[in-house]
Amino acid sequence: MAGTSSSKALPGQALFRIWRGDATGGGFQDYKTAIDPGMVVLDAVHRIQAEQAPDLAVRWNCKAGKCGSCSAEINGMPKLMCMTRLGELNLDMPVIVEPMHAFPSIRDLVTDVSWNFRVKKTIRKFQPRQPDENDGTWRMQQVDVDRVQEFRKCIECFLCQDVCHVLRDHHKHDEFIGPRFFVYAAALEMHPLDTADRVPALRKKHGIGYCNITTCCRQVCPESITITENAIIPLKERVVDEYFDPLKKLFHIL
Amino acid sequence: MAEYQTYPYDVLVIGAGGAGLRAAIEAASTGLRVGVVCKSLLGKAHTVMAEGGVAAALANVDDRDNWRVHFADTMRGGQYLNNWRMAELHAKEAPARVNELEAWGALFDRTKDGRILQRNFGGHRYPRLAHVGDRTGLEMIRTLQDHGIHSGMEVHMECTVLSLLVDSGRVAGAFGYDREKGHFILWPAKAVVLATGGIGRAFKITSNSWEYTGDGHALAYRAGAELLDMEFVQFHPTGMVWPISVRGILVTEGVRGEGGVLRNSENRRFMFDDIPDLYKTQTADNEAEGWRYTQGDKNARRPPELLTRDHVARCINREVKAGRGSPHGGVFLDIAWIKEHIPNSAEHIKRKLPSMYHQFKQLAEIDITKEPMEVGPTTHYMMGGIRVNGDSQMSTLPGLFAAGEVAAGLHGANRLGGNSLSDLIVFGKRAGEYAADFAKANAPASVDKAQIQSAADEALAPFERGAQGENPYAIQHQLQESMQELVGIVRTEGEMQRALDVIDALWKRAAKAGVPSHRQYNNGWHTSMDLKNLLTVSEAITRAALLRKESRGAQFREDYPDKDPAWGKYNNVVRRGGSGEMIVESRPVTPIPDDLKAIIEEMK
Numbered sequence: 112m113a114g115t116s117s118s119k120a121l122p123g124q125a126l127f128r129i130w131r132g133d134a135t136g137g138g139f140q141d142y143k144t145a146i147d148p149g150m151v152v153l154d155a156v157h158r159i160q161a162e163q164a165p166d167l168a169v170r171w172n173c174k175a176g177k178c179g180s181c182s183a184e185i186n187g188m189p190k191l192m193c194m195t196r197l198g199e200l201n202l203d204m205p206v207i208v209e210p211m212h213a214f215p216s217i218r219d220l221v222t223d224v225s226w227n228f229r230v231k232k233t234i235r236k237f238q239p240r241q242p243d244e245n246d247g248t249w250r251m252q253q254v255d256v257d258r259v260q261e262f263r264k265c266i267e268c269f270l271c272q273d274v275c276h277v278l279r280d281h282h283k284h285d286e287f288i289g290p291r292f293f294v295y296a297a298a299l300e301m302h303p304l305d306t307a308d309r310v311p312a313l314r315k316k317h318g319i320g321y322c323n324i325t326t327c328c329r330q331v332c333p334e335s336i337t338i339t340e341n342a343i344i345p346l347k348e349r350v351v352d353e354y355f356d357p358l359k360k361l362f363h364i365l
Numbered sequence: 366m367a368e369y370q371t372y373p374y375d376v377l378v379i380g381a382g383g384a385g386l387r388a389a390i391e392a393a394s395t396g397l398r399v400g401v402v403c404k405s406l407l408g409k410a411h412t413v414m415a416e417g418g419v420a421a422a423l424a425n426v427d428d429r430d431n432w433r434v435h436f437a438d439t440m441r442g443g444q445y446l447n448n449w450r451m452a453e454l455h456a457k458e459a460p461a462r463v464n465e466l467e468a469w470g471a472l473f474d475r476t477k478d479g480r481i482l483q484r485n486f487g488g489h490r491y492p493r494l495a496h497v498g499d500r501t502g503l504e505m506i507r508t509l510q511d512h513g514i515h516s517g518m519e520v521h522m523e524c525t526v527l528s529l530l531v532d533s534g535r536v537a538g539a540f541g542y543d544r545e546k547g548h549f550i551l552w553p554a555k556a557v558v559l560a561t562g563g564i565g566r567a568f569k570i571t572s573n574s575w576e577y578t579g580d581g582h583a584l585a586y587r588a589g590a591e592l593l594d595m596e597f598v599q600f601h602p603t604g605m606v607w608p609i610s611v612r613g614i615l616v617t618e619g620v621r622g623e624g625g626v627l628r629n630s631e632n633r634r635f636m637f638d639d640i641p642d643l644y645k646t647q648t649a650d651n652e653a654e655g656w657r658y659t660q661g662d663k664n665a666r667r668p669p670e671l672l673t674r675d676h677v678a679r680c681i682n683r684e685v686k687a688g689r690g691s692p693h694g695g696v697f698l699d700i701a702w703i704k705e706h707i708p709n710s711a712e713h714i715k716r717k718l719p720s721m722y723h724q725f726k727q728l729a730e731i732d733i734t735k736e737p738m739e740v741g742p743t744t745h746y747m748m749g750g751i752r753v754n755g756d757s758q759m760s761t762l763p764g765l766f767a768a769g770e771v772a773a774g775l776h777g778a779n780r781l782g783g784n785s786l787s788d789l790i791v792f793g794k795r796a797g798e799y800a801a802d803f804a805k806a807n808a809p810a811s812v813d814k815a816q817i818q819s820a821a822d823e824a825l826a827p828f829e830r831g832a833q834g835e836n837p838y839a840i841q842h843q844l845q846e847s848m849q850e851l852v853g854i855v856r857t858e859g860e861m862q863r864a865l866d867v868i869d870a871l872w873k874r875a876a877k878a879g880v881p882s883h884r885q886y887n888n889g890w891h892t893s894m895d896l897k898n899l900l901t902v903s904e905a906i907t908r909a910a911l912l913r914k915e916s917r918g919a920q921f922r923e924d925y926p927d928k929d930p931a932w933g934k935y936n937n938v939v940r941r942g943g944s945g946e947m948i949v950e951s952r953p954v955t956p957i958p959d960d961l962k963a964i965i966e967e968m969k
Contacts, residue, residue: 217886
């Protein structure tokens, strides 16, 4: 790629200001590189890696917006590097590429997101009702499946976690599971076949009360999942119904 | 002596896509200690990119479907070089494996009566692909991941295996490093399942993710196992061609399944011009019939756009070479035209093909509900791989199992779309089950420290050469360019001989690869470690393709353009000779039992 790009007439170059460093600290470094029409930020990072900085650390995988590996902050906005076209950025200014802020640094653009994988394990797993038919299968209508399918589009890029102030600014990682896992919990709670109850856990150990529905998560979701309105608010309503309904409270006392 | 951490397991699974996770779930269900090693984060494996669906003869949409039809379709698609036993087991067991996913939480699209919906796909006689819009792979991997994390398996994320350890003729475990810190790790194991996927990164234009560097193929080969059918690399007919930076990204066959048509620059549906004899009776000969088929008319035959991938890819290649291509060197794939038949077609397309709509809108600024896409062939899938026993999935090296794309046999000379997701769960389960049996029946093998030391020394050598060494990215790029140009969709003796020369030269350069800095998440170092695997599989593909002097399935030889019945009786096997040389030889295809032969005849 290096050879072909320098031998062709190029529309131009762009300046990339990339954060380099690790858990002990770091800073921005500037790289100028040639750009082609249609290029995305990840292409530019790869070109810089191949031609100027072979040890530049970047996590990526499918380069098609399907795996959610290459999350970063581009000009301050949480985005997937593979789905951010240079054409949508102002190239008169340096393009600033930083790792996600809500997770500890490993190196350069790579952060330690392992917390997310530990959190998932704490959420009660899917527990289906008895099969509807003798052959062990179920019957579900598309209309009942639709709303859960929206949640299951999640590619686990963790950009919603990155932008959530409860995690990013208040570091409540031990008390709050974050928008990704409210979406996960909602997908289970609203699954037509599921029978498990996660409402007590959502209230207590998953800390849903910390969310004050600023919708930042929904705004950065690359899959356009309506996180706040379709997942978190209905879960909050279930918690309220269960624990804060005055009639129910009275019933509990009696 | 190199420093390393040790994690012993009964069963070690390398790879955490559909096959690896399914194998690990199965092995863990027996109560054994099971470890999973994956190069990426959990849930990011290439399975996530599968779009169209998972093939299983559930007969939910067309009650004429059953395992016998699916078996015959798979064998026909593979040009009868398939391992018949795998094709039989796959067709019989896929429905149970798909239903099992539903029991684990997967939510497939539904039929009107509430069952799993199935769609049409190339080479499948009836609508057979259970799907979730065009993100079936994501649904599958997430289901297996979310189920698997509660099954007791231990996952080692972002680790690369450098070599398999062998002890007196059986596998003894694996040695590698974690990518985040760069520390070495030893995984002693009684049985190892390879589920590492494919080899697409050996080519320049590919739909495959960076992980597809042929690790499992090369690890098994170096450990002494045999590879099979390595000449058969599937070029998917429809990848994006523009912009350049997204060239190769997959455009699902589901677009054609939903009624999308291929046209050349003269606006002609060129697929009607060339229908192979093997498929003549099953293929529509006019546009109206083709459309009716995509809309579920049981009396209509499939449109020629849904012929097998090898054929469609070659037809596109021919149109482009003849100067009838699209502006950026592909052809046109048009789904927008269905507005002639379907009211509110834009909404319909967005619902049926949401990822495709999103992908073109975001990466190419094209609205597929209004205008045609430009598409061309892209390296997509490896039919060839580790030679395994059809029932157990054990390779020729005792204790070493393989499942999914890294294993060969099910697909023969060409894979049908949808048969890979079902491959993963059918043979992932089998590999996990039989690996667990092997682990129970055998004592731990002993680990040879010398093998570990030599792997560690080799891994650290690039740091000694430092930035003065050869640039690993440059070597990888040149290999990709050469394989694309010389061993791609159209092959000749002369070009492939040149490819061998290039590979030979690149082996020498790879031995001098150098990287600066340290071991912590160093992509340059990771790339230098991938080179050996990429070169091994590239050489195996080229040598096997040279030996097969005919055109069949995915292999098209311009110098031998016809199918040769004599070659239909042989599979090519690749193995490592005593002095490290690569040996390629033809072995007779295992004869098909009469009852299965009768099914094939009946379905012709």
